[in-house]
Amino acid sequence: MGTEAHEDHEAGQEWADVSPDAARRLVRAAVEAFAERGYHATTTRDIAGRAGMSPAALYIHYKTKEELLYQISGVGHRLALGILEQAAAGDGTPAERLADAVRSFVHWQATHHTTARVVQYELGALGEEHYAEVLAMRRGTDSAVRSIIQDGVDAGDFDVPDVAGTTLAVLSLCIDVARWFNPNGRRTPETIGELYADLVLRMVGAVR
């Protein structure tokens, strides 16, 4: 299956910047454990074991389980924000930029669905300061999408009675791909991205 090989290659790539290698192994092990059993049912001992390391070796890199979640959540949110800000800053029409934002974000949510689920469902387990930092990034992703939609309205290309609500719906639609995406299903990250870009252009009443 060409598609699956492609998934396997891309999944896990989000941790390329985490170093040293031992920290990267721990993050990957933590994502798997959190996705399978949930944050609260996972111990640092479980994570160390999955990474083939001792609890003492884990402690060198992460003092607490929450620090691991924070690293995962931080990387996930930063990458999503980067994708959406890049699309917002593109030089196409608002419709082209919105379609690009949706395609890229959906692709990310589908390819990295395990990470994306942990990032979305375990927000409540972050410590207060870490949560505030993540919230600021979430406001940034909202802002990026909203600015494209507002540009389209201002240019007379879109017809949107509720810009804030439509922004929320567009992001929600893309984020939820991580919940239902099945790498063994017939829809690929690319075909879902195309379908969703079309649906979102309809949602904003884009002039074709």
Place this chain on the structure above:
Amino acid sequence: MGTEAHEDHEAGQEWADVSPDAARRLVRAAVEAFAERGYHATTTRDIAGRAGMSPAALYIHYKTKEELLYQISGVGHRLALGILEQAAAGDGTPAERLADAVRSFVHWQATHHTTARVVQYELGALGEEHYAEVLAMRRGTDSAVRSIIQDGVDAGDFDVPDVAGTTLAVLSLCIDVARWFNPNGRRTPETIGELYADLVLRMVGAVR
């Protein structure tokens, strides 16, 4: 706050048919515990304690933690299916029926967001037979929405290149309301339902 009182009144109503009273208290306690800590981090002892009962008293009603999850998931899925089948069988135009389906389903997902999250995120913890049963109900909800969209296409009222994909997107958009809905936020189950009904009619290219 009128809205919040309304929420408090409706939330929990989904268990009205669970009897006797002790079983209903256990189901409510289990939903809270699963939502806060996740299924795997919750013990039957935790659930009994939250319900003000002993583990032995819990055992009279539910032999395992999985039986509790199955009861929660069963009730949640059956109610969602009922809402969507009722909308599909209505006697309005396809656009009216689709708007009604979205409004009612969004209202349910928002009002019962804690239950809805447990139902959606803990599917993987169901036993094999219970999962198969739930999957059949999920196919039913998909079918109900798909039939309305197909009716609209057949009547020439909707323009939908990918009926299956659009059905998936409509359900996903509604389901994800449970993730982000905030009972203290300014959007109510009713206003989200109205916004989403409009967005979904746009997604299917409904003739206005």
